Amino acid sequence: MMSTVDWREVPASGFRVPEGTSLPDLTAELVELLGDADPVLRQDVALTVLTTWIDRGVYDDLLIGLGDGIATGLLAVRPGGDGVFRRVGSARALGRCIARDSRRSLVPRSKVLEWGDRIATWLLAERDLRTHVPGKGWVQAIAYGADALGELAVSPHLGRAETRAVLEVLGDRVLAEVPFPWTGTEADRLAHAAVRLIRRSVLPLDTVEDWAQRIGERAVAHRPGAGAPAPDAANADAFLRALYLVLALGSEPPSIRADLVLTLVGFLRELHPGLLG
Numbered sequence: 001m002m003s004t005v006d007w008r009e010v011p012a013s014g015f016r017v018p019e020g021t022s023l024p025d026l027t028a029e030l031v032e033l034l035g036d037a038d039p040v041l042r043q044d045v046a047l048t049v050l051t052t053w054i055d056r057g058v059y060d061d062l063l064i065g066l067g068d069g070i071a072t073g074l075l076a077v078r079p080g081g082d083g084v085f086r087r088v089g090s091a092r093a094l095g096r097c098i099a100r101d102s103r104r105s106l107v108p109r110s111k112v113l114e115w116g117d118r119i120a121t122w123l124l125a126e127r128d129l130r131t132h133v134p135g136k137g138w139v140q141a142i143a144y145g146a147d148a149l150g151e152l153a154v155s156p157h158l159g160r161a162e163t164r165a166v167l168e169v170l171g172d173r174v175l176a177e178v179p180f181p182w183t184g185t186e187a188d189r190l191a192h193a194a195v196r197l198i199r200r201s202v203l204p205l206d207t208v209e210d211w212a213q214r215i216g217e218r219a220v221a222h223r224p225g226a227g228a229p230a231p232d233a234a235n236a237d238a239f240l241r242a243l244y245l246v247l248a249l250g251s252e253p254p255s256i257r258a259d260l261v262l263t264l265v266g267f268l269r270e271l272h273p274g275l276l277g
Helices: 023-033 041-055 061-076 082-103 109-125 142-151 162-174 186-198 204-220 230-250 257-271
Strands: none
Touching: 023 041, 041 061, 041 082, 061 082, 061 109, 061 142, 061 204, 082 109, 082 142, 109 142, 109 162, 142 186, 162 186, 186 230, 186 257, 204 230, 204 257, 230 257
């Protein structure tokens, strides 16, 4: 695709929309660049320009079409190659579309939930778990997918059923079988998204505790002394620790924080008796 503008000049201009250009054409270029192997073009230019324009309301009258177009980039999940960059960039940009709607109420409820379903479906299917690719930059699909669901977590369109469904998606992602444990910020970002959901205070304590118990039991199944933990058990352990920290130290604690922290402490003591016994 022949570029109609010098995209590197747009951030330098204060992110003004270039004059004498077609916004649909510019948007098509930006969406295509979300999958570029050059990390500067992909992250510092395309993603930054697109999300800045979303946040500033450039797309307010076009948000449905923009979100639908971005969502197509979440398809065709295959490990390896450069396709993961487009998927991750699409999830991040679609999360910002949801965040914009949360502030301005621009999109029907059914459309926001459809976008959330697309993000959740991709996040569960994604198998490219690389943190960083030399020469091509950051990947972090799970971490950025968690961020996108974190934006969905504060949408006014989520009811109790949807809140529970998204929380289960996060739990399923934590417990998914993987070839190696996470090495980046996946556990922290998944925990932050989970707390944003729990903070809505629409789920009863027993529902949240049952969800945490499922994760805790997987981690405890390979506790110290039973051999090296399986990667998914190690991820579950890391997630429980991250969830404890977000609950214990985060601002705006959910109403069930005290009870949930006690549940997590029980699992963490069992997992790390030498440190916490």
